Each structure stands twice: as C-alpha cells, then as structure tokens.
Amino acid sequence: MTAARLGTYVLLGVVGVLVAAAGALVQAAWFPGGLLLALLAIGALCYGGVKATDTRAGGVVPAGAWVISVLFLTVSRPEGDFLFGAGAGSYAFLLGGMFAGVMCATMPKVSQPGSGPARLGK
Structure with a gap:
C-alpha cells in the first residue's frame, strides 16, 4: 500500500460522502430524474474508483x-x-x-498484473 493509493482511497471516501448528501437532496427534488441522476452518480463513482485504482477496493470504499x-x-x-x-x-x-455500489465493486474485471499480450500454449 503506497501513500498515493491510500490518498486515493481517502479521496474516494470523501467524494462518496458528498455524493450521498447531494443525492439525498436531488432524488426528491427532481423526481424521477433526480433519482436517476443520484443513482447514476454513485454508480459512476464506484466504477470510476475501480478503474482509477485498478482494484476492487476502489469501488468498495466509495x-x-x-x-x-x-x-x-x-x-x-x-x-x-x-x-x-x-x-x-x-x-x-x-x-x-x-x-x-455492490454491482460496480464486484462485476468489473480487474486487469491481471504481469500478463503479456502473447498467446499461451504455442
């Protein structure tokens, strides 16, 4: 665990709290569009966390x-x-x-470290 990765997790957690607060206000104010916007925000944050950190924890933290x-x-x-x-x-x-949040944290395929583009078995 590097300091940069730990900082990224902390940042994802803080943004997760902000998305929750904003979504709580927006989902009732602009129903049903606000509800869809709030759900899209948490889904995008979790998926973006997975892609940014290249680990499943990047989706679990937010x-x-x-x-x-x-x-x-x-x-x-x-x-x-x-x-x-x-x-x-x-x-x-x-x-x-x-x-x-659960779907984005568990479904994306995380790239395997050290795998090359060559075909195996030839």
Whole structure:
C-alpha cells in the first residue's frame, strides 16, 4: 500500500460522502430524474474508483462511505426533522444505491498484473 493509493482511497471516501448528501437532496427534488441522476452518480463513482485504482477496493470504499452516510442521514432528529420522506423514491434511492455500489465493486474485471499480450500454449 503506497501513500498515493491510500490518498486515493481517502479521496474516494470523501467524494462518496458528498455524493450521498447531494443525492439525498436531488432524488426528491427532481423526481424521477433526480433519482436517476443520484443513482447514476454513485454508480459512476464506484466504477470510476475501480478503474482509477485498478482494484476492487476502489469501488468498495466509495460505496461503503455512501451507505454509511445515507444511513446516517435517515436518522430523525429530536426536533422531528428528517431528510428522507416515506415514499417509494426514498426507498429506491437507498436500495438502488446499495445495489449500484455492490454491482460496480464486484462485476468489473480487474486487469491481471504481469500478463503479456502473447498467446499461451504455442
């Protein structure tokens, strides 16, 4: 683990928190376009993290930060204020974001180190 890679993971985590906060506001404000935009943002961040770091952890870190942030935002305060309403859009944002994060962190094929372009077995 190099300092640059660790810094990249920290940056991905911070951006994951920011995407969660922005998505929480946008998904209800511009329904259904805002919901699609918020889900596309977390999917793009996780996929971009995988491609930028060339490891699956590059997708897990922003997805984990996103999930923790969104779950923190769902807690209601003693004054009765809360950020998410009880509607289908909020649940689609929560479950869809988790699904997008898991899908992007597990599906892409990560390149193998040390493999050459030559065909084996000849």
